[in-house]
Amino acid sequence: MSAFEAAGLTRSYQLEGVTVDALRGVDLTIGDGEFAAIVGPSGSGKSTLMHLLGCLDRPTSGVLRVGGVDVSTLDDTQLAELRNRMIGFVFQSFHLLARTSALDNVALPLVYRGVAKADRRKRARAALEAVGLAHRLDHRPSQMSGGEQQRVAIARALVGDPQVVLADEPTGNLDTRNGEEVMGLLERLNADQGVAIVLVTHEAEVANRARRQIHVRDGLIERDVA
């Protein structure tokens, strides 16, 4: 089964009477356990595609199946539950809750899954250990380096045992060494646990570590290199 199957996916924005076609018909299949990079110039629609794949947004037209389910058949609540169970997100700017400990940040997806507190903490601790932050459980984002914050975000993405992790420029705000470390974590996650990884990047070096590169330009897939 495929993690994602998209056919004729489009997404248009209406902006002050002008229609912006951010995606203009994307056909894409990403299998279980794949490691793919989406690359392309700025404004080509990479983030828009990620948001659609992550069920944060709905396509203007086209069909998208996530884990075999046509998302157009799901209402907002069901989409939220799908995100919670199937997908982990990593963002360029980390998106951690300020004034909240690393442990509680990581446990947040489990709150919405209705997991009891003790269990949540246990699993969040294990996830933080997996990203090498066992010594930072009670630190707040402001007390951690950018690399550490992004590792907390990765721990949060994997705490719920997702099928896919979607990462939009996960190394974009990090220096080479920290970026390297984050990529290493994602690679291990993919290799050891078979979690599919889809990441958006500008950096050729990062893209080349993926087994597949999907080139996007002007809202279309230009090249798909495996």
Add this chain to the structure above:
Amino acid sequence: MRTAEAFRMALEALRVNRLRSALTMLGVIIGVSAVVILVAIGTGAKDAIEDEISGLGSNIILVVPGQLNFQAAPTQSRLDLSDVNYVRRVVGDPSRVTVSVQSGENIRVGRNEAFVTVVGTDENIPNVFERPLKRGRYLTETDVDTRRRVAVLGSEVSQQLFGDLDPVGRQATIAGVRFRVVGVYEKVGATFGVARDRETHIPVTTAQRLLGVQRVNGIAIGASGPDVIDSLGQKVVDALTSRYPDEKFSAVTQTQLLGTIGTVLGMLTGVLAAIAGISLLVGGVGVSNIMLVSVRERTKEIGLRKALGARQRDVLGQFLIEAVLLTTIGGTIGIALGIGGSLLIEALSPVPASITLWSILLAFGVSAVVGVFFGVAPARRAGRLDPVVALRAE
């Protein structure tokens, strides 16, 4: 998400923004404490006046000449002692009827002098009014019949003229005439500003001669039970009117007084509560405002929560609970301050305050409702935020 979790989350959010939460609550705190204090004062005043009226005695009917109308000038009495006897026959039981002739006079004992209300009355005082004796005896029928110069003093008069001495058997000079003190009343307090402890009772016949009048100021009747008050009052008024067709007479009953005063004070309390309620409403608008600001400010947070699997109702619930916590915590503090303030007012001023459970429950209920009412719009807005829009917001 579990409810307990939602509460924990909301409390956390309020804690993080301590100062803002406190300032937002302030409006609710002021509104609620105002409701509690103003209702306490209104109720206290009502209770105090009702106590005064019932302290007079039970089932009293006051028969006065003229129409009971606050705009009319007081009517000159044309009633005299023969009318009193007539009323006694109408009532049937003469001992339930007493009379009063009043005048402000000087009373002197040695060097001590006092200005008091001299009331000419009779032996039926204790049958009609609540007027316990501390020492000596009441006026008697013989005192009245033989126009004796005897007096029963109010507790304050006795204190002022005789200090701690027992005045019974001693002499006192009223308006230049010597009287013998035969009794002292127990302290009873004031009714409608009438200081009853500053009265001196003498036989009505003696008083009429002393003051040079034939008239009496009023007749008081003690009805045998609460249910006959109205009919008896009407019967007496009818009888007097048939005797003097050109005159008007009125019967004032305690129930009437209680009713009128109760209504007026109840209305007053209602108005006060409404004014306080408006300030509570203003507090609610403040809560709404702050919640809207908070939703805007935390747009990214909302987007993130949704990305991680928060459903619309999770986010709505979180913000609604925040709003309700703001107002109910504010409400609880307001109730505490209101109770404290009422007790303080009672302790430091002559204004009586009576804290009522209903005003506390109402204030708390209203603040919770205000929280829901004013929290729902911001919370819905938060719940409906599009996760992509929220995440892209910088």
